[in-house]
Amino acid sequence: MARMKFICDSERCIECNGCVTACKNENEVPWGVNRRRVVTLNDGVPGEKSVSVACMHCSDAPCMAVCPTNTFYRTEEGVVLHDKDTCIGCGYCSYACPFGAPQFPAQGAFGVRGKMDKCTFCAGGPEANGSQAEFDKYGRNRLAEGKLPACAEMCSTKALLAGDGDVVADIFRNRVVKRGRGAEVWGWGTAYGSKQAGQPNGAKS
């Protein structure tokens, strides 16, 4: 069974935000909600690197563990999705997520956050695949169409790879072997690397 993962190759990413607007475009994500964002480290000095980050669809997802309403679920491809009908907008997932993935639409009065929104790996939500209801709540379900996430498909430098973990790792490996550097896959350690996300490798929870 495919296990969907992202790799962002920081040797390639140029902070062009193509992935960000691709996501906005494909999923009609409103202003203020950034399912994906790009961060530049060591900005403006030698050694600068940029990384595009969204939900990593963690193996042992902290968001899922803290959600008061058990609104998260995981698809057969390992994509972490959630059900907006039962989300209460408490924000706990955003406190727990190491990557800052969960987003909330415009802040209302008294901490009313609205329903949480985050990257779906372009896999929609619990509604019927490709239905209008699914689109309205979660954006496109590209996986159901046999396509990969919009952000990765449109990445300007193909820094961002998305797909079955084995496949994207292969592509990335080829690149690394070729250039002989930059083998670090950002975020994997935390998202999938150990049994318990965010814990030292091998640590038992």
Add this chain to the structure above:
Amino acid sequence: QSVNSVPAGGASTTTPPAKVAPEDLPPGATPGAGPGGIQGQNIFEVKPEVKRDASSEPGYLDQTNGQRNRVQPGNNAPMWRGVQRGMEGYSSLPKSEAPEAGVLIQAPVAYPGTRYVTAGEAWREVRNRWLIPYGGALLVIALLALAIFYFVKGPLGHEIGDGPRRIERFTPFERAAHWANAIAFVCLGISGIVMAFGKFFLLPVIGQTLFGYLTYLLKNLHNFAGPLFAVSLVIIFLTFVRDNLPQKGDLRWLLHFGGMLSGKELPSHRFNAGEKVVFWGGVLLLGAIVVASGLVMDKLIPGLVYERRTMQLAHMVHNVSTVLMLVMFFGHIYIGTIGMRGAYTAMRRGTVDDAWAREHHAYWYEDIQAGRVPAQRSKPLIAADGPADNVRPA
């Protein structure tokens, strides 16, 4: 290269980042585990051309990523180390809209009772491993204790006499404030409990969908009731603070636990020492903490930057203090309802009769008898459509 040499996702792929020389690791960390175990992963054994001797240069560990790349091209250890420590990068999103957009990964932290992991993970551990199970247990234990107490001791005090002489114990204003506060508290308590524990006791019963909608409702109720509660709490405090100041006899009352166990109640002023403990500890101290942390979680404190760390701390404080407050007010509510005869009517109608006052608040009764405290403090309300409670003739 064989595809199979790449471990499948999810399985443990704990190859230590090959390019990271041991010196690159923070002191005390084992290879493969950055601080908090957050790490980029070299998922293949691809080593960059690393000049090994570069690592023996003085100042190697203090090199910036740029400097490191000059001596060891492709070795980004200094940067990833920074990232692991929560180093903030550049993001073009405005701080006002996305304060943490520049942070790739939460900085590690050890909250009480957790390991040194990403703050979110630490918070998750605090909540899921400590607060929810132990807090829940505490609440259940408190309820059980009250139940046992009730079955063993039954309601305290004697049957309420409907004695001829009514003493005004709480003015209409006091009662209004109290009930506003009490209602808000009950709403908050119930909604809070459902949020925190509902998925264990309620969700399996009513199902995901109904539970979701219900909790959504309660959560929003919680959000709005909170500020209301905060305001009424202040009023309560101001209204009752005078009579809750320590007075002679309080200490004795406390030491003998009000005589509750002996069955002979000790004399007290308008409020006994037990009530005063609830007042100062529960209303003021816990109340303030609950309100403050709650307002932070509601994002109602102006000027504060609502980062995840802020929210996590606020949440933990809120959760601990609300559980304690719940326990305390379980007691208060118990005494105020089924636990003591006449107490509820006192707060419901505002008046007690001489017998009740004498039995439960002897000093206060004396003061009233002596005229030091008026028996009727509010202006009697003579409503057109009927007599008010406190002037109802016997």
Add this chain to the structure above:
Amino acid sequence: MLLTKKTGSTQAQARSPLVHSLQRGLSAALPTMDRRGFLRRSGLGVGVGIAASQLALVKKARAKDNDAAVGAGRVEVKRTVCSHCSVGCAVDAVVENGVWVRQEPVFDSPINLGAHCAKGAALREHGHGEFRLRYPMKLVDGKYQRISWDQALSEISTRLQDLRKASGPDSVFWIGSSKHSNEQSYLMRKFVSLWGSNNCDHQARICHSTTVAGVANTWGYGAMTNSYNDMQNSKAALYIGSNAAEAHPVSMLHILHARENGLKLMVCDPRFTRTAAKADQYIRIRSGSDIPFLFGVLYHVFNNGWEDKKYINDRVYGMDKVREDVMAKWTPDKVEEACGVPEAQVLQVAQTLAMNRPSTIVWCMGQTQHSIGNAMVRATCILQLALGNIGVSGGGANIFRGHDNVQGATDVGPNPDSLPGYYGLAEGSWKHYAKVWGLDYDWLKGRYASKALMEKPGMTVSRWIDGVLERNELIDQDSNLRGVIYWGHAPNSQTRGLEMKRAMDKLDLLVVVDPYPSATAAMAAMPGDPKDLNQNRAVYLLPATTQFETSGSVTASNRSLQWRQKVIEPLWESRSDHMIMYQLADKLGFGKELVKNYKMQQVKGMDEPLPEDILREINKSNWSIGYTGQSPERLKAHMRNMAAFDVKTLKAKGSVIDKETGYDIAGDYFGLPWPCYGTPELKHPGSPNLYDTSKHVMQGGGCFRANFGVEKDGVNLLAEDGSAPVGCEIQTGYPEIDHVFMKKLGWWDELTDTEKAAAEGKNWKTDLSGGLIRVAMKNHGVHPFGNAKARAVVWNFPDPIPQHREAIYSTRPDLVAKYPTHDDKKAFWRLPTLYKSLQQKNVDDKLAQKFPLILSSGRLTEYEGGGEETRSNPWLAELQQESFVEINPQTASNRGIKNGDRVLVKTPTGGNLNVQALVTDRVGPDTVWMPFHFSGRWQGQDLLAYYPNGAAPIVRGEAVNTGTTYGYDSVTMMQETKTTICDVQRA
């Protein structure tokens, strides 16, 4: 607690294992970099077919506003090209019920392989167009009011006729657009010619004009020599004055791939840019000092004997003179003094370029936008010639162009000094075009004020304000400018904004034809100095369509032409530019003449000239630059069969017959990169790399152009023996082909009789039959433009050997003394132009003390140009919400400025820009940098109130050009935007 989604549906079951196994299989089977294979959705990408079958999602439906949307319910996929930069990324637009509902990447495109930067990935917003101008408007009492198209066109044409009568046709300035398709740009030039003036221009003036002039004068054509794709063959690349990662993001796809295969990447820039972040070497120079640096590099090349001696001997003129100059003037100490780069670093660059050949150089606005831009670009050319890198795959002068069609608009569009195809303005050129247009030469001449003015280059867009403000006796035409038509150009992209406001107020007529005319609109409507306001001024806004509401061809930076299909019908009341041109021409009385050769098509019930027919007219006339082979049919066949082209060479991988046209693309290069000589029937494949002698001319090979005579002062200008394209029958150098030469060679009889008739008395550029070209190329492998040497010395330029000269506004009086600028010019593009007098005045006024920081400006990925279009796109606007100034931490702390503070950028013109400080090491302590895409705030004031209702962009900010200063290139009138001066203070 773990829930697993029940994926019951059939597609879901079929999906994942298939995705999985196909991708695995492919990526295992294919070598490293055939990402295209992988990305083409692993064969799942019957693609939009699947998408379409599942689409029932009409998003943000504009259907009700959109007549054409009613009915059908069909889902169509239209292939178009991103309109935001010259990379030319292809896009598949999914249209349902006439509404653009989705955008899919085109993995087949050999240019972008599906990739997009932020702008391209947000392209579909054009289909929403929420903040666009919806109907024609007119400024009445300081407010914009809706009027009808009919009223607008009538009033505008009456006003124009009045101006024409009172002050002659040259009293109006027409600012065309690099955003127009080739057909629209061409029609624009034709329109202005028929109106009777050369006062027209477009963005290229303030973009790559110095490149075009400098490069064309060096070796023939003013264009990028190779392609983004070809850069995969480079072993080293020097980016000097280009920030491709932000300005041409998708080009980085090729470069980063090349870098993984060993390319050494060097970036030379005053700023540590996103491109610099990817470089192996970064060289920080002082803005405006490229010549010292480049010649410093050349010094080491010569010093170490790294130059390609045979190449120089065979193919370059004047290198010896350059060498003398360089060795004398640009010793390492002088280099370091002038540009701040230490010798070791300069040497390393020289060594890297020399030892890793073929090496390429990329430049862009960092070099062009200077008062010595023409010299800078030539210095770069000379370095490449010395290294023997031109005409070589993997080498080349890779000049990344700007707007999506700035290359095309430069080639065939509204230039003040030339008719389409660089034909110039001489009588012969006019006669050539009179014939092509089917018009009488004398009638054409009659449209002009005089024959002299017909043959005199017009003013430039960089200077139109002086055309208005300059004293009449000092300008080189009868009247001052009184009317300006902004036809797809922003105002905040030209310098001296404060003076522009005055000029705008003085006009009699201002017309803006643009989907987003709002920046100009707001600037015109805001109150200025009442003294300046012409009481009789009329301002009109006309809503033009974007390129997605029409069809046409567009030329990417690598000279490939791509055909855009129409995606949607015009939104709101907007009309396509060529329709507006036709309608306005009709009102002005030359409508018939304008469209004589075109059929009409109906758009929303109105006549619109058929773009295909306009392209055919271009095909029939633009022999000089090989815009003749790209027939609409060939271009469309290429667009439909993109997958058949190789990513590295751009060549069709084999024979593929296009289903609709029956055309076989075998042998073609993608998009028939110009020059694609001869008629379409000749089947010239286009030229992937210019001047490449390793290929037969019929396979896209070539040599340097013979455009400057056969000898200069007794020195041979033609190529030496043996240096000719493969298969060329003339192995010596030779001049261009004309009827006389043809006859001398004895090839005349290879022409058909009709060809002979047409070619008699003509040269290869004016022979409308294409016979001369056919015979020379096909039968003899001879390049029609001759075979000459490239010129290291361009004797017709102010500095034949490029000289460093300090910017007019410089922070370094000491260097001004050593490297002063040119003398003032009296009548230069019809205007007096200041150099030395102003520079000296600035030194005397001690401006450098009051304004001690260099102010430079440039691009952000998310926005484009003046930015009104992109700042109206919420998906982009969210990512850059504030106009800012980058300032070095040291400079900032000296001024008590913290990151995020509001600051004032003060400039010598009185500019007082209120922006946010971005404290960053990207810039050095002597330099500050601003993005130039903002407008809508003016010296601290928000202009929202002056925008047409509902047409204000989402993000408004202070425009850097409000504060920029005087300074123009000594050949092309390029404005000096990259090097001026300022001070920054806390607000």
